[in-house]
Amino acid sequence: MPTNNPSRIAEILARHQQAILEDWLLAQLAAFSARHNLISEADLRRQSADFIGIFGTACQAGTLTDIATPAWQPVRDFLASISRSRASQGFSPSETATFVFSLKQPLFAHIRQELAANAESLADEMWTATVLIDKLGLYTTELFQTAREEVIKRQQMEMLELSTPVVKLWDGILAVPLIGTLDSARTQVVMESLLQSIVDTGSNIAIVDITGVPTVDTLIAQNLLKTAAAARLMGAQCIICGIRPQIAQTMVHLGVAFGEVVTRATLADALAFAFREIGCTVSRQAPRN
């Protein structure tokens, strides 16, 4: 059975390629009627024609039961590029899968036409085609999901970098305003970018402002201490500021201490301390006008 089945489907595909393509396009256009802004009809036609061509070749060359064989490599590659582009264009998973699944109807119609006389082989061919297209559809969905996850991961990385700006407050004074929860991954990024900035600017004071950190638990305190210790090893002093009264209370209740690291209530206090450390004075003059 597996030996004569593929030949029939491949043969039907080859003979009715144009007709199947037209029917398939109609089905897809109906499904994507609301999505004309995402993909043009010409693009859809080109993609579908390409796919039918590659699909037909693969049907003739390989077994129809296993799409992991080398004969199906071009089909897999093509589907991979389709799902990746659909994922970035903003299609939903079901819409992407529809690209493959909508091929069923026109293909079945032609199989039925061809094999109307032989009920048994018709059922066999139908079954083979269903299994095959289901596999391809699932493969597409899987790839679509992977592509989406890649996008999410990249955005996470970008957010990490965006969320840790190191600013230069004065000659020799750096500041990092931290906003949001500090997990280990973020601490790592904060630490690295802060230490790199210390090297680049030759600063000897780094102010870490935690006004935007909602809660400080033992883990976060430990992470902050690590950052301070690393900065000290490089020859810079770390000042932690922006500790709100409630947070200070919680920390004392938890028994969390920053040890030898200098802490201040506000960024202004920290800056005043930093000025004293580097020997700068801020004086008040009579205001202009």
Next chain:
Amino acid sequence: MERIPILLVGEFLLVSIQVDLHDRLALALQDDLTTEVVKVRAKGVLIDISSLEIVDSFIGRVLGNIAALTAMLGANAVVVGMRPAVAITIVELGLDLSCLRTAINVDQGMAMLRLLLRPVASQGSDESAEK
């Protein structure tokens, strides 16, 4: 066997580590440095590790030891130019180097040594006066 050069600059010794600091070399440096401190009666030691890319717990401990040894011999040790990756590694290894004096670069390290020298010099003269 290769050695790390120790340069005398004024009253201070300057050590710039430009090669891969493997364990034997680190121990040799520790020996040479203590000998040299005693020989020239140096008041301060400046160790530039800005070219040091890899550090392990042993090297970290040797750095701490050098600081402790030179302090015992009456000289201040300042480690300058530690790279971010090295600093993170030492912190993650959990090495306690709080006894180690650090500075950003050689320039600031020198300034720190000069600052440290003043009280030390006056203490030294006090002691000699008592005798």
